[in-house]
Amino acid sequence: MLTERSTLTQYLIEERRRHPGSSGELNSLVLDVALACKAISKRIASGTLTGVLGSAGAVDGQGELLATEIFRRTNEWGGQLAGLASAEPHTIPAEFPRGKYLLVFEPLDGSPNLDVNVSAGSIFSILRAREPGDDARVEDFLQPGTEQVAAGYALYGPSTVLVLTVGAGVQAFTLDPDLGEFFLTRRGVEVPEGTSEYAVNTAHRRSWDAAVKRYIDEALQGSGGPREKDFTMRWVASLVAEAHRILTRGGVFMYTPGDAVIEEAGRLRLLRAANPIGFLIEQAGGLATTGVERLLEVEPEGLDECVGFVFGSREEVERIIRYHSEPTEDTNEPTWNWNPLYGARGLFHPV
Secondary structure (H helix, E strand, C coil), X not given: CCCCCCEHHHHHHHHHHCCCCCCCHHHHHHHHHHHHHHHHHHHHHCHHHHCCCCHHHHHHCHHHHHHHHHHHHHHCCCXXXXXXXXXXXXCCCCCCCCCCEEEEEEEEECHHHHHHCCCEEEEEEEEECCCCCCCCCHHHHCCCHHHCCEEEEEEECCCEEEEEECCCCCEEEEEECCCCEEEEEECCCCCCCCCCEEECCHHHHHXXXXXXXXXXXXXXXXXXXCCCCCCEECCCCCXXXXXXXXXXHCCEEEECHXXXXXXXXXXXXXXXXXXXXXXXXXXXXXXXXXXXXXXHHCCCCCCCCECCEEEECHHHHHHHHHHHHCCCCCCCCCCCCCCHHHHCCCCCCCC
């Protein structure tokens, strides 16, 4: 294995050599994030045996709390960060130096899936600090996705896979648990342009805009309908798992503002979930949108802000965007319209 494939460390060193002026701090930070993912993967794999993660942890939130603590402990000490944040910001302890980057992360996406032994994951986004060397403020994290320096996720499934972009395409690394190393297993990942799969929560159909109803209704008509092909629906309720499937075999994922209204607080956070996944998808040749604007150009207004999110194979996302711009006979007002969070730039807000 050591002679057949590059390790994550080797890949990062190779990328650094392409930029002679690089300090190497980004490499160190990515490796610290990878260490956190290794630790979480190990806890998940033995969770029900140790009582730390597994069915009980997935229900009462213990798993997310542990994953958050692991991310903090593995990343706060190295001197690369001015701050890090998940649901709330975390100040670097006084005894550690401050650096020039910010880390935003979703510690355990899809954690309820652990209750039935289904895949979960961690998502991360790396930004430049506004004031390198100083403690980060909340507003320092409120940067659009275009400002990301690196992003990725770890998928905890039959194998643990780390998918990463540093702005030079998308690479996938698989963890060898015996050696404790991530090895490069897919270089230059690209989203297939065509697809016959879509992911949407059909239980929330009552909240959908007419454009999404049109897209799904056409897909359901199969080969005898206007799309002239049969589709398959997938819904894992884990953004990491959905993104990994799309990066592997194409497809389209749709999460609407109406979904968030029905779920009260919403689940797709712009900074720590949608932006890093959107960055990966674009780097792999796909598209990521809110329906009315490029996702990575959304200006964040809060650390915990939710967003409508459509991403995947280019031609399918372009079709959904087009459907939102075309007139429709459906005059029913969507149930999410009253929600001020989505009133100005929701997925289906009229242009």
